[in-house]
Amino acid sequence: MTAQAGSAAIDARARIAAANNADLCAAVFDAHGLRWHRDRWHFRADARPPAYYPQLVTLTPDAAAESVAAIGALARDLPPPIAVKDSFATLDLGPLGFEPLFDASWIWAASAPSADLPAAWEVLRSPADLALWEAAWAGDDAPPATRIFPDAILADPRLMVLGRRGGAGFDGGCILNRSAGAIGLSNVHGAPLGAIFDASLAAAGALAPGLPVTGYEGGDALSAAIDAGCVAVGPLRVWLRTGG
Numbered sequence: 001m002t003a004q005a006g007s008a009a010i011d012a013r014a015r016i017a018a019a020n021n022a023d024l025c026a027a028v029f030d031a032h033g034l035r036w037h038r039d040r041w042h043f044r045a046d047a048r049p050p051a052y053y054p055q056l057v058t059l060t061p062d063a064a065a066e067s068v069a070a071i072g073a074l075a076r077d078l079p080p081p082i083a084v085k086d087s088f089a090t091l092d093l094g095p096l097g098f099e100p101l102f103d104a105s106w107i108w109a110a111s112a113p114s115a116d117l118p119a120a121w122e123v124l125r126s127p128a129d130l131a132l133w134e135a136a137w138a139g140d141d142a143p144p145a146t147r148i149f150p151d152a153i154l155a156d157p158r159l160m161v162l163g164r165r166g167g168a169g170f171d172g173g174c175i176l177n178r179s180a181g182a183i184g185l186s187n188v189h190g191a192p193l194g195a196i197f198d199a200s201l202a203a204a205g206a207l208a209p210g211l212p213v214t215g216y217e218g219g220d221a222l223s224a225a226i227d228a229g230c231v232a233v234g235p236l237r238v239w240l241r242t243g244g
Contacts (some may be wrong), residue, residue: 004045010061010088014234015104017214019089020179024186025161027177029053031152044074051149054085056239061088072096075241082241089235098239104218105187105232107225111212112205117162119241121173121203122163128149132169133161137189149175162203164190174200176207183208185215193221197228 022043028050029036035046041063044056056075058067068091069083075096083101084093097222117123124130134149153159158178163170172190176183190196204213216236218226226232 011106011233013108013212013214014088014106014236015060016179016181017108017216017233018057018059018236020177020182020184020214021085021087021186021216022059023158023179024175024177024184025053025057026048026239027153027156028149031150033155038161042133044070049083051146052084052148057085058091060088064091067091068093068096071098074085080242084239086237086239089237091237093241095236095237096241097243098241101238101240103218103235103237105212105222106216106234106236107222107226107230108233109201109213109230110187111208111210112201112207112229114202114206118164118199118202120165121162121199122165122208123140124163125154125156132153132162133173134161135180136146136170137173137187138145160207162200162201164196172196172199174203176200176204178208178211181212182214183211185213188215188221188225193224194227195225197230201228201230220237226229 015097026041028037029045037044037046041060042056042058049055056071071093073094074082084098124133130151132147134147155226160176162176163173174185175187185200185204188196201213
């Protein structure tokens with residue numbers, strides 16, 4: 001498939017989703033005090049990003065040559081691991097030493113206005129609550145003694161961290177991030193997953209009425225998001241380079 005042909009098949013909502021996801025990366029990087037750069041083709045970190053975040057995110061399917069050149073420069077200049085989010089699953093990064101880490105789909109849902117947050121859900125305000133929320137989100141997967149979400153995100157108007165109270169902490173939640181054309185939904189966690197997606201979409205409607213909701217998911221989470229009313233609007237792929 002040529003870059004031009006692939007571009008013609010891209011859903012416009014996937015472009016908005018990719019831009020929103022880059023906005024999320026920018027907000028999290030700002031909370032860590034990390035420098036980043038953005039142009040019409042890419043978002044990229046100027047230093048090692050936090051765990052689970054990419055070094056580079058592609059923002060358009062129309063610049064394959066520019067993307068390959070930029071990613072090749074990363075591979076030359078930075079030690080592994082290097083993660084790249086190929087936002088439209090249009091690149092072949094194998095020749096640069098990358099391997100696919102996972103595939104997923106951008107999701108989209110029309111705004112579902114709601115006057116109130118779902119029962120037991122709240123927007124986090126305190127560092128203590130954020131620490132409890134992150135522990136619940138990470139489970140056994142977080143790097144030891146590493147905070148992915150610093151306390152600074154609580155003061156960022158672009159971000160809202162939501163949790164469902166349970167026990168002494170939180171037993172579910174999500175992050176919402178505001179963009180011009182959509183509100184992003186990420187870090188969805190808790191059980192049952194279908195109910196969590198239902199509540200997350202309702203919370204988005206309450207906090208950002210009129211904005212469509214976007215994000216990306218794969219596997220069981222994608223199925224739960226679709227059951228909750230989302231539609232899949234395009235594939236993405238995350239690549240990882242682990243070798244020197």
